[in-house]
Amino acid sequence: MTNPETVPVASDSSNEETPLLKIRNLEVGFETQRGLVPAVRGVDLTLYQGQSLAIVGESGSGKSTTAQAVIGLLPGAGKVSGGSIEFEGHDLTKFSDSQFAEVRGSQIGYVPQDPMSNLNPVWSIGFQVEEAIKANGIAQGKEARQRTIEVLQEAGLSDASERLKQFPHQFSGGMRQRVLIGIGLSARPKLLIADEPTSALDVTVQRQILDHLQTLTRDYGTSVLFITHDLGLAAERAEQLVVMYKGKVVESGPSRAILENPQHPYTQRLVAAAPSLASRRIQSIKSSKPSDDSVRIFGEGSLDDALIARAESRGAGANEDLIKVSNITKVYEIRKQGFRKDKLLAVNDISFGVKKGTTTALVGESGSGKSTVAKLILQLESLTSGTIEFDGKNLAGIKGQELLEFRRRVQPVFQDPYGSLDPQYSVGNTIAEPLLAHKLGTTKERYNRVSELLDQVSLPQAARHRYPGELSGGQRQRVAIARALALKPEVLVLDEAVSALDVLVQGQVLNLLTELQTELDLTYLFITHDLAVVRLVADNVCVMQGGRIVEAASTDEVFENSSNPYTRELLEAIPGANIQLGA
């Protein structure tokens, strides 16, 4: 690369006007058997030194492909078919592989999405960081080792020198992501591309990592290109927003302007559906209750109006507990080498009740035991101690006909819409399966019931003959909900049921769930890590940490005046929670 000092335009005042990264009319396509399939179609983007910019969009919008084109790491069949990517005045699209190798790492850093798979499990952390440092020519030999320690310390690993010899599996997800950020910033690049840097992490960890990243890049004057699906996070962390949809930029500009005044219908939808922003909106409506328009800044007619209306009018019902959980504990035995066994306390003496016709949310980060509670209630795992009562009846040791009857009344919807449907079963057969298992109705009756259920979850009748592989994540999740509703249950246990979905689809499914609840008088046990979603759907909240319930209260109480420090930390960590609303 050229030495900045010899370039005459590198003075401070004119630097303002020369973008660090200037993408014009970028076209990227993927070679397939049916010809070139366009993924990015005419994207413009401008990023100045020291700025941060976020590309926001749902999966398949081309946001990651754009970033990969910038760093020259398009997957196999992808290629830039038009436009230019100017980095400090050089067109990267014309770079050869070896030229790219020179820029990568030293000029443009990259933080990949998944910290679990982006570190090589057979090499120690120190080796991998040192490798990156040597490859970028920052330091060699003894110096490189010294620099490795510095890099890891900067990334927030205080005991870096002791941890050099450790392997990736000895690091938590957050620590691994810190290592990757350290590697990405090790050469002090001018531009750092962070592709969904924290979507695999818990919210509190996400917040720490992003705060840290922000401090580092501000100190070094690094420009940051964020790729994210979370509008709240984008608006909070970046000055500039670029909203992408189906490979095109639909709206771009200063974050504040877009958030306060989204113009394109797609952006309006996105802003309306983002749970973090919507939950924030409820908050401001509840707390200020002013007549001015400042609380309406997110636009009218939004997808989640019904949800918000419901959240506003919500009060804890005075009904009886339909599910009553008392002092339950679950201990897993983990087999170690030889005959030794370790005990893992997954759920530690917890009690709560779920009232009929309400939604109770179980919130916690990974490892908090929330999914274990769901499995215990669903009778998929056995209790170590304690009791679970359903409709006044102790569930301990039920089997045969009684268990079948319980299964009819309490149905689950699981997290992964890609895994919970049998790929060999058509949608119609999948939805009819519980009816068949419980030997209900004739073939004709079952057929009609499936039609009815497809209507209820707003899937077209034609979907009956489709296979899961042909449906999107949201559609699969609607099939899973239809299957759960087939037996006319009273309770749905929703285990992270919307977590894997794009925001708009998530909003749609949440809307559907809310409608179904009113229509069919359902009781929901909603298990999630996302407090923002909780705000939209839940009447009561139980916050779990390390197998215990640390706080249980009505949603309003938890969000408005929680006294528990952990709950407060979770609330603070909701992306977008720090955005100042038009006030």
Next chain:
Amino acid sequence: MPSNNTGRERPGQEHFIASLAETPVAEVDQVDETGKARSTWTDAWEAMRRRPMFWISSVLIFVIVVVAMFPSLFATYSPTECYLKFSDGGPEAGHPLGFTRQGCDVYSRIIFGTQASVTIGLLTTIMVTLFGGIVGALAGFYGGLLDAFVSRIGDIFFAIPTVLGAIVVISVVPVRDPLSVSLILALFAWPQIARIMRGAVLSARNSDYVTASAALGVSRFKTLVRHVVPNAIAPVIVIATVSLGIFIVAEATLGFLGIGLPPTVMSWGNDINQARVSIRTNPQTLLLPSAALSITVLAFLMFGDVVRDALDPEARARR
């Protein structure tokens, strides 16, 4: 937060809104109602029928099976009608491939020999797939003692080469007909299928849809039959089609060694064995049955290859 953004917009960073005409917004999460429904099997069929190899092998297998079922349609002379006066005779009218040393019609013997090879190949494959598949599925799904028991037994048989084991067992079996030979081959070949089935079931067993079906109230056994096996069967089918050819070779090997089917049954292996003596004087009596054997095995192996590519998406992606 935005600190150096002092209201003034820099060039290229104005609030830009794409025109609606260029970026129409579709309904959220629309279902694609066009086109046919595609299950794994229709997908596999689509992938297979585009390949010439599939059609070549299918036609070959079809012809071979028809010949095996109705040999008398293709040969006018009986294969056992042998006259020493024709011994080692060359081709002549009605006898296009000449005669063996015993004076039998080579063409007829090849046609009638098809039946034994194909029968043993098919029978063995069916027995191995059924027994190995069921045992493997049960072991993988229920685990525990059953799994340990089946796996160890399988290991024992696995350690013995199929043909070698068959040679030992066959020498003490009084009856030698296609059924007993198939049984003996199956006895040593089932662990392979069982292992593959067990592995596939193990990975399918832990998927979410199995948990989901349990929570819906479907019984354990029905879950195995309805959800686990259909999702684990693909690799078994692949191995089964490939091993069909291998069993035909195994039968021929036993015949060649003189311990397969009795000489009264027409078999390529037996014929190749008997033709050894005339390899220099009349080589086609050895080469022609060998060619028939090779073509048959090749047809089944080719078919197995196509099936594997269609059912194994990873193999498909590599191409």
